[in-house]
Amino acid sequence: MPVLEVRNLEKHFGDTRVLNDIGFSLDKGQALSIIGASGSGKTTLLRCLNFLERPDGGSIAVNGETLFDAADPAALNESEIRKKRLHFGLVFQNFNLFPQYTALENVTLARELLAKKSGGESKEAIREAGKELLAQMGLADRAAHYPHQLSGGQQQRVAIARALALHPDILCFDEPTSALDPELTGEVLRVIRNLAEKKTTMIIVTHEMAFARDVADRVIFMDGGLIVEQGDPREVIDNPKEERTRRFLANYARN
Numbered sequence: 001m002p003v004l005e006v007r008n009l010e011k012h013f014g015d016t017r018v019l020n021d022i023g024f025s026l027d028k029g030q031a032l033s034i035i036g037a038s039g040s041g042k043t044t045l046l047r048c049l050n051f052l053e054r055p056d057g058g059s060i061a062v063n064g065e066t067l068f069d070a071a072d073p074a075a076l077n078e079s080e081i082r083k084k085r086l087h088f089g090l091v092f093q094n095f096n097l098f099p100q101y102t103a104l105e106n107v108t109l110a111r112e113l114l115a116k117k118s119g120g121e122s123k124e125a126i127r128e129a130g131k132e133l134l135a136q137m138g139l140a141d142r143a144a145h146y147p148h149q150l151s152g153g154q155q156q157r158v159a160i161a162r163a164l165a166l167h168p169d170i171l172c173f174d175e176p177t178s179a180l181d182p183e184l185t186g187e188v189l190r191v192i193r194n195l196a197e198k199k200t201t202m203i204i205v206t207h208e209m210a211f212a213r214d215v216a217d218r219v220i221f222m223d224g225g226l227i228v229e230q231g232d233p234r235e236v237i238d239n240p241k242e243e244r245t246r247r248f249l250a251n252y253a254r255n
């Protein structure tokens, strides 16, 4: 059974169709890259998966559990949405750390709130787990730093640790390196590559074609709200079948 199964997903903003019949699945331990021109609907797709937008059609299931089905649009209250959202971790382009909290607090905050509600783990256990995650990101010595005291690459690595802290089924990245210069891009891509080697189930929206090809198990090329082509990255990126994919990739230098 796939971890994620998306079927016929639709999203409109007014008269604009932003997602059109989007369907794909993702198996446990796989990394999926989504590529496509600006405005093709990549961010909207991630936002729909994370319940930041409500789709207008189709369905989303995680581990066989239907999270959303437009054919059966039960009214969801906020606490149900929050629960469904926990299946996904989301890492944004601009890090979006809480500026008033340290790196460690950014990582532990959501888990502490959850534990408070459900009477789960101790604060100490959560802090230890948070430190461990920061160490995995190469940030053991930055736990007490505030976001403004960290480089962009370090902030993004804190954001990745924060997303991992809640043990999501699927970790989603929306252009995680596009706000970073090349050196810092490298350090964040290395972390994502490590996660892929550890078989973390991930969706990565990226403009880094070489990275998409080397790290992802599958790639989706979107254009105008449609999936134009999907499959093995070496086929889609090195040997695209569709003219639109070829035109898009021609804008990227081969490496």
Ligand SMILES: Nc1ncnc2c1ncn2[C@@H]1O[C@H](COP(=O)(O)OP(=O)(O)OP(=O)(O)O)[C@@H](O)[C@H]1O
Residues within 6 Å of the ligand: 013, 016, 018, 036, 037, 038, 039, 040, 041, 042, 043, 044, 045
């Ligand atoms: N809240 C909104 N209201 C109206 N239109 C929107 C909204 N959000 C996105 N859109 C439109 O939906 C389309 C897809 O946008 P989206 O941000 O998903 O593209 P993208 O593929 O992520 O682009 P980029 O590579 O620039 O990040 C665009 O035409 C955009 O203008």
Ligand SMILES: [Mg+2]
Residues within 6 Å of the ligand: 042, 043, 044, 174
């Ligand atoms: Mg986007």
